[in-house]
Amino acid sequence: MIVPSIKNQEEITIEFEMAPKANNLRLVATTKQDQDIHVTILDQEVGFIYFYLSDIKLQRKDVQAYITDLHPKILSGVYDAQLVDMAKEEICC
Secondary structure: OEEOOOOOOOOEEOOOOOOOOEOOEEEEEEEEEOOEEEEEEEEOOOEEEEEEHHHHHHOOHHHHHHHHHHHHHHHHOOOEOOOOOHHHOOOOO
16 A cells, blocks of 8 residues: 655555454454564454454464464464654654
8 A cells, every 4th residue: 555645755565464353353453562562353243342362362262263274374474564663754734
């Protein structure tokens, strides 16, 4: 996805693979935080679910099963979303 530039801001390209959907769950993104991985899942019925991969055993059984299937790709960084660091961005207005 290419984000159009606004005024003098540069264009950025965001590329990452979307995880497959499982029943009512979809992994939205993962982000590396220190020695752990922060996981964001969208549950069609309850909304967003946030947790650290190290806390997977504290999640519901369906979430555990879904993440276990995706575990190798999560660890390899396939679903890692490089988010914009707002502190480093120029102020436009």
